[in-house]
Amino acid sequence: MAWQDNANKNDTSFFGAVLLGITLAVLLSFILTLIVALTVYLSSLPESYASLLALIVLVISVFFGGSRAARRAGRKGLIMGISVAVGFFIIVFLLTLLLSPHSISANTTTLRLVYCLLAGAVGGISAVARM
Numbered sequence: 001m002a003w004q005d006n007a008n009k010n011d012t013s014f015f016g017a018v019l020l021g022i023t024l025a026v027l028l029s030f031i032l033t034l035i036v037a038l039t040v041y042l043s044s045l046p047e048s049y050a051s052l053l054a055l056i057v058l059v060i061s062v063f064f065g066g067s068r069a070a071r072r073a074g075r076k077g078l079i080m081g082i083s084v085a086v087g088f089f090i091i092v093f094l095l096t097l098l099l100s101p102h103s104i105s106a107n108t109t110t111l112r113l114v115y116c117l118l119a120g121a122v123g124g125i126s127a128v129a130r131m
Helices: 001-042 047-073 077-099 106-129
Strands: none
Touching: 001 077, 001 106, 047 077, 047 106, 077 106
């Protein structure tokens, strides 16, 4: 019976850590997107850099979200980071599907998924390595 209670506790802490990481990634992405939008609007920075800046925002957000989830869990940095990356990617994909379905392509979607997975994995691993 004790092993079952411990398993439930581990599941709860895993999902709590991943949910915290996804929440942080979404909030950070929103804040950084506002900063980038204001910077592009108020400066002479060409709008052609928008997709590159959006990719940078995505990578930074998922990196810190994966890092925070792994730090909270204290272990399994790779799994935590990838879980945050997948959750964040699903949210971004669904929002893109809802708000701008014509901008979805297989190539772009695949690249964003790869960048999310790499950023989350590196964030999670680096957080556990620093503990």
